[in-house]
Amino acid sequence: MSAATPTSPALGTSVPAVKAPAVSLSVTRRWKKPTPARIIAFVILAVLALSWLVPVLWAALTSLKTEAEAAAMPVSIIPDSGFTLKAYANVLSEGLVPRWAWNSLITSAAVTAITVTISALAGYALSRLRFAGRTMLISLIIASIMIPGQILIVPLFQLMLSLNLVDTLWGIILPQVVAAPMVFILKKFFDQIPFELEEAALMDGASRFRIFRSIVLPLSRPILGAVAIFVFIGAWNNFLWPFIVVNDANLMTLPTGLQTVISAYGIQYAQNMAQAVLAALPLIVVFMFFQRQIIKGIATTGIAGT
Amino acid sequence: MTTAEGLAGPTRDTAPADHLSAGRARRRRADNLRGWLYCSPFLVAFLLFLIWPTVYGLWMSFTGTSLAGTNTGFVGLANWKEALGDPEVWSSLGNTAWFTILSTIPLVLVAMLLAVLVNIGLPGQWFWRLSFFLPFLLASTVVSQFWNWMYNPQLGLINTFLGWFGITGPAWLQDPSTAMISVVITTVWWTVGFNFLLYLAALQNIPDQLYEAASLDGAGGWRKFLSITLPQLAPTTVLVLVLQLLASLKVFDQIYQMTSGGPGGSTRSILVYIYEAGFTGYRLGYASAISYIFFFLILIVSIAYMVISSRRSVKA
Numbered sequence: 007m008s009a010a011t012p013t014s015p016a017l018g019t020s021v022p023a024v025k026a027p028a029v030s031l032s033v034t035r036r037w038k039k040p041t042p043a044r045i046i047a048f049v050i051l052a053v054l055a056l057s058w059l060v061p062v063l064w065a066a067l068t069s070l071k072t073e074a075e076a077a078a079m080p081v082s083i084i085p086d087s088g089f090t091l092k093a094y095a096n097v098l099s100e101g102l103v104p105r106w107a108w109n110s111l112i113t114s115a116a117v118t119a120i121t122v123t124i125s126a127l128a129g130y131a132l133s134r135l136r137f138a139g140r141t142m143l144i145s146l147i148i149a150s151i152m153i154p155g156q157i158l159i160v161p162l163f164q165l166m167l168s169l170n171l172v173d174t175l176w177g178i179i180l181p182q183v184v185a186a187p188m189v190f191i192l193k194k195f196f197d198q199i200p201f202e203l204e205e206a207a208l209m210d211g212a213s214r215f216r217i218f219r220s221i222v223l224p225l226s227r228p229i230l231g232a233v234a235i236f237v238f239i240g241a242w243n244n245f246l247w248p249f250i251v252v253n254d255a256n257l258m259t260l261p262t263g264l265q266t267v268i269s270a271y272g273i274q275y276a277q278n279m280a281q282a283v284l285a286a287l288p289l290i291v292v293f294m295f296f297q298r299q300i301i302k303g304i305a306t307t308g309i310a311g312t
Numbered sequence: 313m314t315t316a317e318g319l320a321g322p323t324r325d326t327a328p329a330d331h332l333s334a335g336r337a338r339r340r341r342a343d344n345l346r347g348w349l350y351c352s353p354f355l356v357a358f359l360l361f362l363i364w365p366t367v368y369g370l371w372m373s374f375t376g377t378s379l380a381g382t383n384t385g386f387v388g389l390a391n392w393k394e395a396l397g398d399p400e401v402w403s404s405l406g407n408t409a410w411f412t413i414l415s416t417i418p419l420v421l422v423a424m425l426l427a428v429l430v431n432i433g434l435p436g437q438w439f440w441r442l443s444f445f446l447p448f449l450l451a452s453t454v455v456s457q458f459w460n461w462m463y464n465p466q467l468g469l470i471n472t473f474l475g476w477f478g479i480t481g482p483a484w485l486q487d488p489s490t491a492m493i494s495v496v497i498t499t500v501w502w503t504v505g506f507n508f509l510l511y512l513a514a515l516q517n518i519p520d521q522l523y524e525a526a527s528l529d530g531a532g533g534w535r536k537f538l539s540i541t542l543p544q545l546a547p548t549t550v551l552v553l554v555l556q557l558l559a560s561l562k563v564f565d566q567i568y569q570m571t572s573g574g575p576g577g578s579t580r581s582i583l584v585y586i587y588e589a590g591f592t593g594y595r596l597g598y599a600s601a602i603s604y605i606f607f608f609l610i611l612i613v614s615i616a617y618m619v620i621s622s623r624r625s626v627k628a
Contacts, residue, residue, distance in 0.1 A: 043533065044432065044434065047429060047432055047434060048434045048435075048436075050429065051429045051430065051434060051436075051440060052436075054426065054429070054443075054444075055436075055439060055440050055443035055444065056443070058443040058444055058447070058501065059443050059446075060469070061447075061458040061459060061462050061469075061501065062446075062447075062458065064458075064461065064462060064469045065457070065458045065461060068461065076467070077467060079466060079467070080472070080475075081467055081469075081472040123353070124353040124354040124357060125354060127350045127351070127353060127354065128350060128351045128353070128354035128355070130350060131346070131347045131348075131349075131350035131351045132347075132351070135343040135346055135347035135350065136340065136343055136344075136347070137343055137344040137345075137346070137347025137348060138344055139348075140347060143351065143355075147358070150358070150362055150363070152610065152611060152614040153362065153366055153607070154558075154562055154606075154607065154610050156562050156564060156583050156586075157369065157586070157603035157604070157606060157607050157610075158362070158365040158366065158369060158603075159586075159587070159590070160369060160372065160586070160590045160596050160599050160600050160603060161364075161365035161366075161368040161369035161372055161600065162361065162365045163590075163591075163596075164368070164372070164377070164596065165360075165361075165364065165365060165368070180357070180361060181361040183357050183361075184354075184357045184358050184361050184362045186358070186362070189354060208339070214342075214343075214346055239449060242451070243449075243450070243451040243452065245451065245452050245453060245564075245565045245569075246564055246565065246587075250591065260451060260453075261451035261452060261453040261454070262453070264451075264453040264454065264457065265453050265569060275461065275467065278457060278461070279457070279458075279461060281457070282453075282454045282457035282458060285451060285453070285454050286450050286451075286454045289449045289450065290446065290449070293442070293445075293446060293449055294442070297438065297441060297442065300449075301441060301445065301509060304506065304509055305509045305510065305512075305513045308506065308509065308510055
């Protein structure tokens, strides 16, 4: 079902016939003349934005020190002996960080692919097909949004025990693919697509599934991309569930693996920070390149999901 | 009758194109089957991983299920009675409420302030968004690591900074009087970006004409903010507030990672207590009972929101 999971979500492409949820985070390119008020606002903003980055910069700085420098009193911002990549070398050679990164990547990718596929199919059916029980199903799915997933950890763990999925990657993946808000977002989007296109194809004898795959899905690329981004980031950063279902260090994801290391490494500050920076790096890099798409995706799903 | 709703609505059978109706009836029968077929992959996961655990968890709360392998079977209301009389449950609920109040207020106000400042349209848009939104993309473990290090009593940047002014900072996370506020500060730093985005999108949807008309009437910047921006942001504020309340009530990650609920239980949230009862205390049945007490609280907030928002839409 590769059609349902866009490999390169072309979020920027606008489809004339379809009105996407009204989220326009446009950037004004023409700057107005600086007035005293604007200069003051600029200074406030600059101070806030820089101080927001301080914890990240401080961690990065520490990760580039030797362990001795990182634990030295009084604290020096720039180490006397200069910077070193030793902490990173240690982490990458001894630790399981690459392994965890790989586990994070495949579990998040699987969660995203499955979630988008099954949610799009269900969303399409709920939007376009009039079947008995449809309204009941919609109400049930909407009502289920109120169930906080966190309260399910105990019974879900029992379920995973009986399915023999504890300490497996599937155990991490499967419970995360149920995303009722996403089904609802996709249904609302499909509702907006004019029916004429599909009707013409139906008259020509195209099958429903073919229409779904070659008319509806291509028109829905922006929203599918937005949902995929939202789901992927959520899965990548999920802590509680992977923490509960996996105890084998080789199967941990980045967030859970890091937690076990905090207790294991103890006071190796530079190494701890190097791990944290390494864990943060993939998303930071991706965000720098795809800032516009990610922000739009989060804002769209964040607003439409409510 | 061109839209999907129209085709499916009650007027469908009286549509003028009579020669099509036989085909449509056949299609409708097929749609009945197809609808369930298309929903089935989602429904299987939905029933297995959401509805079943919800029901099974309720059943477990009436049993003595234990991770240690001893199952005392059906125990009636014993878990519920014990939970309601457990001072740890009440103190965890109290901590959760306190965390929710302390975090929700700044997470709404700071988000609005940042969005309004960024929306002025000053140079550096890419950088502002990066700074304020980036932390939201970090895993909780990374955030906790960063802030544990910031808060380190001897080596952390915060106390080093305070030291330059001759102030001896507290042991932030180890001191019961500062642990909660420290976790709150970390939470605001981490998650304000999401609310910031929702506000930014709302601000950009305010029609420019409103401001232009106000300018013609001689309104200043502050006046325009009070009379146009704030009222126009009201629906977003209700939305952000409720989403934030629900998110804050569910706090687990950063507390578990930064303080494990300590010192002396001063930051233990209800979810941390559920985790402890179930997975370190092995009492799954008891943990389920507490989960359900918590679930009812979440339901109250959700239902209150639905009532408020439906009243709003009736008025509008």
